[in-house]
Amino acid sequence: MYAVWKLCWTNLKNKKVQNSFIAIIIMLAALLLSTAVLVLNNTNRMYENMHAETRGAHQILRLENGIYDPNRVQQWWAGQEGVTVSEVMRYRYLSSMSHAGEEIPNVDLYMMDTPNGPFPVDRLLFAEGEETSSPEAGTAWIPTSLAYSNNIRVGDAIEFKTDEGSFRLHVAAVVVDISYCSPFATSGRIWLNHQDYNTNLSALPGDDKYMTGLRFDDYSQNRAYWERFEQFLGTPYLESVKDFESLSSYYMIANQVISFVMIFLAVVMIAVALYTLGFTISDAILSSYRTIGIIKSVGLSSRKVILAYVTQYTFLAFVAVIPGIVASYAFSAKIVAGSMAYLSTGSTDDNAAYSMLAIWLGAAVVAVIFLSALLFSYKARTVEPAQAVRYGMSEKEYSRRSGGSGRWKRKLLQLGTLPTSLIIGLRGVTKNVRGSLLIVLISALSTSVLVFGFLFVNSITSIHGTIAKWGYDSADLSVRIDNPAKLTFERLQEEVLSDPRVKNYSRYGDANAVLPLDQGSSAKGQADTMGVLLTVADGNYDDIGYENVEGRNPAGVREISIGVNVARTLGIQTGDSLDIYIEGEKHTLEVTGIYQAIANMAFTGRITADVIRSVNPDYGSTMNTTFINLNEGVSVDQFVSELHQRYGNVLWTASQATLVDEVFSQAFTIIVLPMSVMALLFIVITFVIIYSICRIHMKKESRTYGIYKSIGMTSRQIRLSETTGILFLSAIGALVGIPLGLLGLPPLLNLVLADYGIVEVPLIMNGGGIALMIPLSIAAACLGSWTASKSVQTTSPRLLTVD
Structure with a gap:
């Protein structure tokens, strides 16, 4: 064994630079592979731990259209063994929030009437501020996604605009709201004092909406519960449901992309390292052919010669993997901290689970190098002492070189x-x-x-x-009437939309819909219904830049374009028809197009306003947002500035660039x-x-x-x-x-x-x-x-x- 170690040490000492560079390749491959796996593991672990700690919702039911009695729905779910249910929570929608005199663009706010805590589902974790059972009068709790991205701190004043005016509250706490504080999402829950809610929101026109969260002891069994629930209702559930997959997707998507690229590169790098290792060992055997022949002639077996090479490169791998794994801790922690920042309360340590996984990864890399070195060094068995001493190579190779091959x-x-x-x-x-x-x-x-x-x-x-290819509009700017009492759409149409600088425009709204899943064969094994969010346009989808990967945008009262995941779930193609319940009313529509969208994981659809007007003629009066395209050469920023100066807080205006940057x-x-x-x-x-x-x-x-x-x-x-x-x-x-x-x-x-x-x-x-x-x-x-x-x-x- 001493001879093997001596030969191994000689090879390491005589080829320091070459061996060092092989070690660097192995180290970098281990770094990328370990970082990718750690990012995936810790993203999932951090989210799952936080979801368990806060007893996060697996599904959130939003009852907005008055189809069902919210208390009756909540009581049924509360009576089910294996399901934890939150209280019925009142809320209203707002889409305007200002901080330090600047309006925060592109927000969709659920203004919640906060029940007394702690909540049985979706418990709030306090990142900043004092934890209390509910906000005090004149204050609110806001999610980390809004606070961190807009530099809002405890004690700051925030202002909200409604159709009747505006009201101001102070931030009492910044909270981790597991279901509504994910990256890239524009929605969030603002938790208000009960009296503030009644004073500022209940008096507004329209009805309160309701929300309740469900947490299953075994989420995989949720379909069985839903079958019994819809039997209890006597109809498919026709209101909106936000599922766990949708709630968690934005936490995972960025790190999934990064980890994919890292794993791909790590695999490529390991393959390159192994090829380089094989090349190096083969060359080392050829360049030391005479030396190996002499060693074998004095009694050292082929097995020990092979063992010397295997020991050399396994030792190099072991030495190289350690710093690669150690460096991956910091690299992966940086990535996870950036992507999961909205789940941070500043008091948790997320590095505890790294060590064991790193050991296994390092062992796997060393094992691969060991097996590869064993395979490549097997060529040393073919060294014949007599040929090695005489020719310095095999006789066949000597004949080939002497024969003058390689005419080209x-x-x-x-x-x-x-x-x-x-x-x-x-x-x-x-x-x-x-x-x-x-x-x-x-x-x-x-x-x-x-x-x-x-x-x-x-x-x-x-x-x-x-x-537009990510599922959004590509209009130049968006405007929203925040005070219909002071500015009607007719007046906006006359004063702004008829401006010669305006090329075209379309009004925009949304609606909740439910699809029964017995329409397609690919829906087996899933719940009986699927909730989707519909984009509703009173105008031309093509004008405001919506695109499809197949087919075209809807234009008529019996047409719909659907997201790719809706099409895949239902097994539907363009030209097919589908039954859909929109705000409780059944429609049979033809699929004119299929589009991709990152919002709601493409569980979405597009219809024209005429579809809803066919059963609700007054629908258009609630569409306060308008997308506008300007003629070529017109400055969008100047046009937006003019609208700000002319209408002030009555009209919210933002360019497309601002909205995209926000998301x-x-x-x-x-x-x-x-x-x-x-x-x-x-x-x-x-x-x-x-x-x-x-x-x-x-x-x-x-x-x-x-x-x-x-x-x-x-x-x-x-x-x-x-x-x-x-x-x-x-x-x-x-x-x-x-x-x-x-x-x-x-x-x-x-x-x-x-x-x-x-x-x-x-x-x-x-x-x-x-x-x-x-x-x-x-x-x-x-x-x-x-x-x-x-x-x-x-x-x-x-x-x-x-x-």
Whole structure:
């Protein structure tokens, strides 16, 4: 065993740089893999722990249309064993909130009449402020999603506008409201004192709406409860239900995307590391062929020679994995902290579960390296001592080299028109075929990752240009009448919408709907009904920029366009008809289009206002929001400023850019850091691997370099010649990597986001930015080659020739 360890230690000591770079590759692969798994694990764990701690709702029933008695519904659920039910909570909708004199755009607020705590379902955790049973008069509790994103602190004043005027409250607490404080969501619950609710909201026109939360001891059994519940009602449940999948989706989506990219890159990096390991071991065996033959001739068995190589690289893997796993703690913690910030109360430690998972991941990486080293080093069994001592290689390889094979290579190198430096560079390329193929592969992968990473990040930062493909409108601006008593729609139409600068407009509203799930064969195993949120347009959907992935937008009274997840659940295609209950009334509509949407996971639909007017002629009077497009060349910001000055608080106005930034600004923050780090890691990997390959090749060719120097070539010329060959290879790899990054990787991302309602991720091509990514992998490859050839500069021709 001493001989094995001595041989192993000699290999480690004599090839410090090469072994160090292999260790770096293994470390970075472990870092990415561990980070990805930790992000997924801790995102799920943090959300599930918080959901359990707060006894979060699995379903939230919203009774808004007066179809059922809220107390009767609540009492039925409260009588079911295995179900915990919240009180019936009154609320009203508001869509205007101001802080420090600035209105917060794009909010959808549930103004809650707060029952006395603690709540049996969806308990509130106090991140800031004193915990009390209910807010005091003149104060409110607000969710972390509104507070953190708008820098609202305890004690700040917030103002709400209603149809009758406005009222002001002070923030008494910032709370984690598990069901309504997720990233990217624009809705939130504002918890009011009972007297404040009665004073400011109950007196408003219209009826109170009601909400109750359900928590199941076993959520998988919820269908059985719903079957009995609908038997109790005597009809399908025709009000709105928000399910656990929808409640939790926004917490998971960003980290799902990041983890997908990390796992993909980690797998690629491990594959590259294993290929590099195989290349290195094979080359080590060939370069030490005579030494191995001598060792075997004095009695050391093939098994022990193999064991020396296996021990060497397993030891390297063990040493490299440890810092990779340790670094992944900080990296994953940074990602999780950013994406799950709205669940933070500042008093929890979320790192306790990392250690055991990290140990298993590290052990898995070491095991893979061990098995690979064992496989690749098996070639040492074929070393015959006599052939090794005589030829320094196998007799077959000696005959091949002596036989003058490779006619096409000689013809290539005999092209007299090529510069001498290029010929020498191409000679190195053709002589080291396996290494050259690996360089092409690494360059292709690096380029594809850089191109895809830039494409994805650029698409998120430039999402204004593709917002319609994410399921939103793409109108230039939105206006909302906040005080109908002072500004009617007819007056708005006369004074604003008839302005010659306005190109077109459409009024917007929404409605709750229920779909019976016996319409499609793919709905088996699910509940009998499905709630969807409908977008309702009094105007032309095409004018305000809504898009479909199939078919067209609805235009008639018997038409509907549905989200991709609705279509998939029901097994419906364009041209099919479906039965749908809208505000309790049954309609049979034709599906004219299918669209993707990130909002509500595409469990949504689009109809025209005429559909609801067919049973409710007064529906249009409640549509206070209007989308507006301006003529080309008209400044949106100037138009918005004019409306602010003219109408003040009576009319809320915001540009599309403002609304998009409000929703997606956090996505940019969460995604850009990990993607940037991963791009940097791949550049480092490219440099390290190509340095290692070139270092091995140049050491084998040291005698040739001595001859070059002895006939007058300078060290700089030799180094430039070798780098030119690598430039040629990396350029080929980059050309292969461009289509892979543009066309090969995006479909994988589509698979990840399909469940969230996005089946074709909207990507924005930026030729200039993509062109800037391509030279990065080439530059890393050339720098690796140039750095590896430094030994040529410091060694004399005589020593090189002797070597």
